[in-house]
Amino acid sequence: MTGRVPLALVEIGASAGLNLYWDRYRYEYDGHRLCGDPDSPVRIASAVRGKRDPPLPPSPPNVAVRVGIDLNPLDVTDPDDARWLRALVIPDQRERHERLASAIDLVRERSPDIVAGDALDTLPDVLDRLPENGIACVYSTLTTYQLGENGVADLEEVLADRGRKRTIHWLSDDLFAERDRPIYRHVALSDDDRIETRLAEYESYGQWTRWIASPGYSSTGCVGSSG
Ligand SMILES: C[S@@+](CC[C@H](N)C(=O)[O-])C[C@H]1O[C@@H](n2cnc3c(N)ncnc32)[C@H](O)[C@@H]1O
Structure with a gap:
């Protein structure tokens, strides 16, 4: 959807920053074209269910800047932090362990920019520092449940406020979806829309x-709505 206009990425709950490099990974959606970086050592295979084809781009979007925010950032170059990440994966899930190891190797060479602090406090400043010519894209995985209902409502207020200056694209799971049917969604906040x-x-x-x-x-x- 971005054309070639680069993304200015902000991840909330980035932890060690592995998901800040999603465009450097290789995605294999069964029955569909390869996505992401075909040569990446980090391979993610996902079955596609349902009748609708996901609109997979021929190449990943350009990324101008990537910033993470976390209450407790981890540093993959610190052996203790890397061990802690491994300890969080169920021992017999070999594929996940291999994927994590290759993502740690990839991120180790990149020193992700991760701001330490509560996203609700730090986000306004992080958003204000994004380059004006990028598409502001705020996202998270497995984090909204830790913010809780009030935290997500406060987060949306911050995003809506900054959406009065430029369009903010917010991608996250929907905390209010049914528990056994997680939903990922896109919310575009612009002016008061x-x-x-x-x-x-x-x-x-x-x-x-x-x-x-x-x-x-x-x-x-x-592109037309990026403000
Ligand atoms: C379950 S982990 C998910 C980490 C990563 N996004 C993933 O998908 O593996 C949730 C992360 O959110 C962070 N977090 C929770 N509340 C936060 C807040 N208010 N501000 C910033 N980070 C927060 C935690 O420190 C933790 O790293």
């Missing part, structure tokens, strides 16, 4: 996704 699109149902570790947004969604484009 709020446009929400439910994108996909998914398994939390990406084993499968079911694209649910209408086919017109991917051609609506961010």
